[in-house]
Amino acid sequence: MRNKPRPVGEQVSDLTAGRLSVYLRCLTSLEAAGVKTTSSKALAAAFHLNAAQIRKDLAYFGEFGVRGVGYYVSELKAHLRAILGLDRPVRVGILGAGNLGLALADYQGFQEEGFVIVGLFDTAPAKIGGKSRNGVRISDLAEFKRLAAAGEVDIAAVAVPGDAAQSVVDLIVAGGVRAILNFSRGAVRVPAGVKLKNVDLTVSLESLSFFLARGEASGPIR
Amino acid sequence: MRNKPRPVGEQVSDLTAGRLSVYLRCLTSLEAAGVKTTSSKALAAAFHLNAAQIRKDLAYFGEFGVRGVGYYVSELKAHLRAILGLDRPVRVGILGAGNLGLALADYQGFQEEGFVIVGLFDTAPAKIGGKSRNGVRISDLAEFKRLAAAGEVDIAAVAVPGDAAQSVVDLIVAGGVRAILNFSRGAVRVPAGVKLKNVDLTVSLESLSFFLARGEASGPIR
DNA sequence: TTTTGTGAACTAGTTCACAGCT
DNA sequence: AGCTGTGAACTAGTTCACAAAA
Numbered sequence: 149m150r151n152k153p154r155p156v157g158e159q160v161s162d163l164t165a166g167r168l169s170v171y172l173r174c175l176t177s178l179e180a181a182g183v184k185t186t187s188s189k190a191l192a193a194a195f196h197l198n199a200a201q202i203r204k205d206l207a208y209f210g211e212f213g214v215r216g217v218g219y220y221v222s223e224l225k226a227h228l229r230a231i232l233g234l235d236r237p238v239r240v241g242i243l244g245a246g247n248l249g250l251a252l253a254d255y256q257g258f259q260e261e262g263f264v265i266v267g268l269f270d271t272a273p274a275k276i277g278g279k280s281r282n283g284v285r286i287s288d289l290a291e292f293k294r295l296a297a298a299g300e301v302d303i304a305a306v307a308v309p310g311d312a313a314q315s316v317v318d319l320i321v322a323g324g325v326r327a328i329l330n331f332s333r334g335a336v337r338v339p340a341g342v343k344l345k346n347v348d349l350t351v352s353l354e355s356l357s358f359f360l361a362r363g364e365a366s367g368p369i370r
Numbered sequence: 371m372r373n374k375p376r377p378v379g380e381q382v383s384d385l386t387a388g389r390l391s392v393y394l395r396c397l398t399s400l401e402a403a404g405v406k407t408t409s410s411k412a413l414a415a416a417f418h419l420n421a422a423q424i425r426k427d428l429a430y431f432g433e434f435g436v437r438g439v440g441y442y443v444s445e446l447k448a449h450l451r452a453i454l455g456l457d458r459p460v461r462v463g464i465l466g467a468g469n470l471g472l473a474l475a476d477y478q479g480f481q482e483e484g485f486v487i488v489g490l491f492d493t494a495p496a497k498i499g500g501k502s503r504n505g506v507r508i509s510d511l512a513e514f515k516r517l518a519a520a521g522e523v524d525i526a527a528v529a530v531p532g533d534a535a536q537s538v539v540d541l542i543v544a545g546g547v548r549a550i551l552n553f554s555r556g557a558v559r560v561p562a563g564v565k566l567k568n569v570d571l572t573v574s575l576e577s578l579s580f581f582l583a584r585g586e587a588s589g590p591i592r
Numbered sequence: 593t594t595t596t597g598t599g600a601a602c603t604a605g606t607t608c609a610c611a612g613c614t
Numbered sequence: 615a616g617c618t619g620t621g622a623a624c625t626a627g628t629t630c631a632c633a634a635a636a
Contacts (some may be wrong), residue, residue: 160584162577163605169576173556187617195557200620207619215613215618232576233583240575247476247503251469256531256556257572261577281469286607303578309478327578332481334395335417343581345574350479352567353462354391354454355384356525356549357485359565361455362382385627409595422598422629429597436598437635596635601626613618 158275162345164205168232170195171202175225237264241301241325243277243316244308245270245286248331253284266301267291287320296323305329306336317344338370384567386427390454392417393424409440413526459486460472463523463547465538466502466530467492467508470553475506489513489522511541518545527551529556539566 172210174195178186188206192199206212206224209231213219229235240258242249245268252258253268268284270276280285295301304320306313306328313332320328327343330336338344383497396417400408414421428434428446431453435441435555451457461478464471467490474480487506492498493516500508518521526542528535529548535554542550549565552558559567 160580160604165577165580166573168580169570169573170557172576173572180434196559198607200606200609203617203619204606211619213618216614216616218617222500223636231578231580234576236564238579238582246521247473250572251473254469255571258575261572262578263575267625282524302582303575305575309542327582329574329578334399335392337418343578345578347569347571348391349474349477349569350395351388351391352551352569353460353480353485353525353527354394354456355387356551356565356567357455357460358382358387358453360389360460360524360549361453383627411595420629421595422631423627425595425597426628433597435596438594439636501602594636596633598633599631601628601630604626606623606625608623609621611618611620614616 160208164208167205168199168228170227171205172225172232172234175221175228178221179225183221185218185220187252188213190218233260237262239264239266239300239302240305241266241292241295241303241306242268242284242305242314243289243292243320244268244302244306245272245275245280246307246309249305249307250280250284252307252331253280254282257326258286263303271313279349289316291335293319293323296320296325299324301325303329305331310334374474382430386430388451389419389423389427391447392419392429394447394454394456395449396452397443400443401447403441407440407442408446410435412440432533457482459484461488461522461524462527463488463514463517463525464490464506464527464529465492465514466490466528466534466554467494467497467502467544468529471527471529472502474529475502476504485525488517511538514547514551515541518542518547521546523547525549525551527553529553532556 174191188199188202191197191202212224212227242253242265249268253265266286268280268286269289270286271289275286276288291301296364304325306316308316310333313334313336316337317328317338321338321342326341330344330346333348333350396413410421413419413424434446434449441472447491463483464475472489475487483574490502490508491511492508493511497508498510526547528538530538532555535556535558537551539558539560543560543564548563550560552566555570555572
């Protein structure tokens, strides 16, 4: 099970990164089901993926498989967690304590995968000092600045009104946080060296509306 | 401004559909700023897109531009709204009245674009009869079935726990709804003829974690 | 002249198919 | 025999570059 040296300088696509996360979930569910070993073919069949693509995605990070056998579920799972940086706590700060921010703070999926919500941050005095249903405290944006500057935030999630988005993002970047998950509407700019991922709910709904309007439908699972 | 016959049978990619929605937002903001006319080059420069791609995406649906001039902002905006099916109300039902479902029901962006939230639907008796902060009523899932069967729901948004997702999706499909926005974790299957769009919050966070772990960062705005 | 609309060229991403291990 | 890892082939998506129109 020797791993070949990784092509460390090379750029991995966003699509590959997303799939790694999907593979991890598949493995978690297989492990929970008591499955010890699997193969790219079995994974592909069970989760509607392409076997060659799974192999290629994984092979990119090392030789995790055993020819003639396949992959050991918990071993591969551990590798994936390490590759995804989930082998240590990943600390997430949420900016904007509106409905969406509060929902994100209490979202079960994040806790399950080992993300740590460091807090909710807002500027509205009425919100500061409050808590989400599950008890995530709402603090002043200044407190976020302090945490970020102290290197205590790995990822910032932005759930503020569209017109505040760019200034909040600038503040995050100034604080030295290098990964941003943006739920706000409208394009936001980040300097090189900061990874930005946009989740635009309106765009998602509008694409669906588009396909309805076209009379088209059907498509692959992801 | 004669439009050529549209290639009606042809499949439009998800990426194109998403971009149309982005273009619409750009135009809305230009219109609000009082800009009467624009060009693919100007749009590209202002919103960090590629001019040729904008032209190609638009040209796919007709000849909306004027050579030597560009595009008339409000005219193109109206065309885009029609193409996206937003020229009539699009009715959205939200399944799952948890934190996320409630946040979606009250999400400003949807109202602004003309989506109509027909209701929140859940199975928990404690939730049924309640309302979201903004007053969206929570009804029994049976009521969703009735509305769907009556053709009163265009898009279903799924925000239920992962293990309930597939059964809820099956119910939606059985009700004849042909577009689903899925926020639940885990792969969900739909038959051909139903358009499914997954928004997986965990996958989004994990990709960011991955890029952090790799020490890579930077990337284009969308 | 300016800017569209679009074929051609290019780039990225996926799938095939098989050599090489176990 | 069975399955991985991977070059080659293919497919999809983007960008270039220019003829045609206003």
